[in-house]
Each structure stands twice: as C-alpha cells, then as structure tokens.
Amino acid sequence: MGKKVEKGILRRLIIIAVLVCFGVFLYFFNQVDKAQLINKEGTSYVKAQVVDVMQDNIQEDGSRTGYQIVKVKLLQGEYKGEEIESTSASGYLYGADCKEGMTVVVNLSVSGDTKVASVFNYNREPMIIGFVVLFLALLVAVGGKKGLFSGISLIFTFICIIFLFLPMLYKGYSPFLSAVLVVVLTTIVTMYLIGGISKKTISSILGTVIGVVIAGLFAQIFGYFAHIDGYNVSEIEELVFIANNSDLQIGGLLFAGILISSLGAVMDVSMSVASTINEIHDKNPNLSRYELFKSGINVGRDMMGTMSNTLILAFTGGSINTLIWFYAYDLSYGQIINMYQIGIEVMQGLSGTSAIILTVPIVALISSFLLTANIQIGNKKKIA
Template identity: 30%
Template sequence: MNVLVWLAAILFILMVLIGGKNGIRSFISLFINFGVLLLTVLFMASPKANPIILTLIGCTVISCINLFFINKVNSKTTTAFISTMITIVILLIFINIVTETAMIQGFGEFEIEELHIFSLYIGVDFVKIASSVIIMSTIGAITDIAISITSPMGELFNHHPSISRKELFLSGLGIGRDILGTTTNTLFFAFVGGYLGLLLWFKELSYSVGDIVNSKVFIAEIITILCAGIGVALIIPIASWINAYYLVKKRNKGEKVAL
C-alpha cells in the first residue's frame, strides 16, 4: 500500500509541475475513469443488462471526462468528442461481428483451469462482453488521437483563417499519418508487455508457433490489437473531416471559434 501511495504522489507531483492545472485535472480524471469502468463492470454482471449499451454509455462518459473535463469545452474538444462517438459506434458494430465470427468470447484453456470450480452459467452474453472489452481497451487511444488531430488543426486555422476546407482536411490527415505508426506500435508493445509471462510460458512448455497462433488467449489479444488499430486509423479521417467542416462553417457564418 505504501508503494502505491508513493507512486501516486510522485505521479501527481510530476503532472502538476509539467501540466499545471491540466495536470491536476488529468490526475483526478484517472480515478474518475476508474470509477466509471468499475460501475460499468458491476452493471454488466446483471443478466438483464445489455453490455453493448453499457459500453456506449461508459465510453461516452469516459470521452467527456478525457476531453471536456481535462481540456474544457471548446471547438477542438467538441469535434474530437463527436468524432470519437462516431468511431466507437462503427467499431462496436464491426467488433461484434468479428467476435461472433472468430468465437473468441469466453475463457481460454489457461484461464478455465483456475475457474473450473465455479459455475459459468451466469446468464451473460459473452459475445457482447468480448466486444465491450475490446472497445474499452481502445477508447483511450481513440480519444487521444482525436484531440491530437483537432488541437493542431485549430491552431493552424487560427494562424491561417482563410485556409480552405480541403486544405484543412488534408492537414489533419497529414497530422494523423505522423502519429498513426507510433500509436499502433504502442498498442502492440502494451500487449507484449502485458502478456510477456504467457509468452514465456508458451516457450517453456515447448509450444510450436502453430499452437501459439491458434491459442484462444493469444488470438483474442491479437484481434484486440488489430481492432484498436482499425479504430485509430478510422478516427483520423473522421476527426479531420468533422473538424475542418466545423471550423470553416463557423468562419463562413462570421462566428468566432473558441479554441
């Protein structure tokens, strides 16, 4: 417990020194997001609950916290939020189909050994649960990409107010291309780091490459990474187009854009 307190204190001090007020809000948002995730999981445990609807509600709240609570309400956070929700809806439909087709829902052979003494007949749709898990694993990266695109686009528009919608859209795509590779690699290495113990276990048990690739646990995580990458790729053109449309529309109406 003391280690957790010290680490949290060090993180808080660094975030305050580097981020100022935004750093304080970012630190507070960590605990709020944890509470939202916990509540979402608790409600999902009910057989009457729809995990997809709960995931949409949870992602909406998390997006509001990450965008509006940390960066306040302005043009860049508004367009980033709209882009995030559109991407999440598209991903939910796509991931639900992929999960049902690939049959990655439920527990793998390594996990079921620890749960064999419990009853698995809990009345929960594991296809929807698997889809929810993938979306929850992706929401942070999607909101991060969205604000990373809309923020510099807003600055570009502020310095070049006469820029055309097409040029602004293409600039957003250019920004997205620069961060697409690093973000997808971050997702990949997060998987490798989280499942390094499992990979070492595979090696010690002399699993072949075919056994590893066909393992349910391994495949489920790979699909999660690929779906997260798809979400990251989708948010780039969506956020670029929506932000360009919003900024140029405000300019044509003669309204001042709050950046």
C-alpha cells in the first residue's frame, strides 16, 4: 500500500514538473517580435459607461440611421474616470444601441490633448466568461471527476492552439507538422486524463493520431488533384499581407485546419471503440484477438453514420451563409460545383469523415492486439 501511494505521489510530481516546463517553454516561445501591420499608436480599446445620450438617431419607424452622440465615462486605461463625447454608428458589425447606464467598449484615439472616441461594440466580456463558467460547472456537475478532467483537457487544447500552434505558424513552421504536434499533445493529455495509463488509453491515442493524420493526407491528395490549396480561401488578401510581413506558409494552412477540426470527432470515435473492446475483454477475457477485433468493428459501424453526419453537418452549418447566397442568386450547377468554396467544403467534410471510418478498424486492431498480448501497462493486472 505504501509503495502504491509513493508511486502515485511521484507520478503527480512528474506531471507537475512536466507542466511547469511546458509552461516556461510556451512563455519564451511566445516572445515573438511581430511586425506592426497597422498603426496603433495612440489608439486603445477600453470599457466605458454611457453617462448620457446627447443626440439619438432613432427614426419614427423605430429603425436607426446615422450616428448617436453620447457622453461616456472611461472605466479603464490612462484616462480612467474622464468623461468624453463619443459617436456610435448604427451598423451591423460595429457600434451599439446606447442607453444611459450601459457599458460599452470604445475606440479611443489620443493625439496630444485631443481625444476622439467612437463606440466599438457592446461589452460582451461578462456574458462570454459567464457562459464559459456555466459550461464548465455543468461539465463537472454531470460528469463528476471525468467532467472535471474533460474541462482541464479542453483548456489545455485551447492553450496549445493559441500559445503553440499560432506562434509556430507565424514563425514559419510547417502548418501540417505544427497541426500534427498539437494533435499529438492534446490527444495524449486528453486520453490520459480520461483513461489514465492503460492499454485503452494507448489504443485511443494511437488511433486518434493516425486517424487525424489520415484526414490531412486525404485532404492534400484531394487538393492536389482539384487544384485547391490555402491560397484559395476568402481571406487570402489578408493572409498574403501577413505572410509578406512574417514567415507564414499560407499554402498549408487549409490542410492544417482540417487536422484540427477533425480532432474532436476522431478522438470521440477512438475512445469509444477502445473502451468498448476493453469492457468486452474484461467481461470475457477468453475471447480471441480476432473476436475482439470483430466486436470493435461492429460497434464502430454503428458510430460511423452518426459521427460522419456530425462532421458534415458541422461544416455545412459553418457555410450556411454561402449556401443561402447560392440559392438566392440561383447559380447554375456547373458554376456551383466548380467553385473553390464548394471544393473546400467537400474536401473538409469528406476528409474528416474518411478519418472517422478508418479510425474504427485501426483502433480495433490496436486494442485487440494490446489486450491479448503479454504486456503490462499501468497498474491493472494482465488478464490474458
């Protein structure tokens, strides 16, 4: 019992040490000297409270046209507490329907003693943070310890994307290899938190990584023959501008994104199949390797349909504005089928779905092999 406790403490210390080292690495890795793409001197975005609506822009029919003129009290920054006059445009993306007492975010420009402010948008920070906290609370309340670990793994994933993946892209690392690195790291951490050190975890990790890489390779093959790459996206002008001022490799961004977007679904299928085979083996350790493999395939077949729909519908939902545009303008079939937007959506959806389909036999094969092999992994005694 004492040795088991000591091993547990040692394992926790090792994990903490690894996380600290990883955090230090991310800190120094993010010391990036970014090129200044826009002039931000004297400009800041700060919270402010609407003190008075000096001139409204509401029309008789209830619509808004033009600008509101409001007085706001700055709540942040060097000029905190000062009251200044600001404009608020009535736009779909910028401005706000200002009312006395509400908190907004203003774009403050300072030149000498002159301050010019315009309402940038509503202050959404409290609502966003509140929803995130509510989500994590629901995750823990329903999932218990597993839910807590799921929340931690989700946070770790976003840390990897923001503080590792994006800086790697900006510094000129291969987008595909950068995405593979993030996939490997997040998969290892997520699977470990959910399943600990076990044959099930190893099977899930290997199946997820292989499946996601397959999605990326399928996408690259499709892109090669369909003449589609990262230069065919709608944001290409902005990306070229950034690439001209950094080491960003635009061509591989599209395929790297497919790896990241496929990760969640492939990880779900991988863990589900591995857990099922592991449970079957625990209940009947006398089953052969082939029987376990066949059971995993049977379970995976039921998942393929639903998970394939998940990815296809996710990509379709993200392109609903484009689809409505196609429908409203009544574009011809020959025009639609050969557009870059359609080719990209088909490539993303089918590449991810193909990865899900192939992950099932891969995980089933790895799990059935590990569970019937004379290998000790983790604290669980071998039953074989």
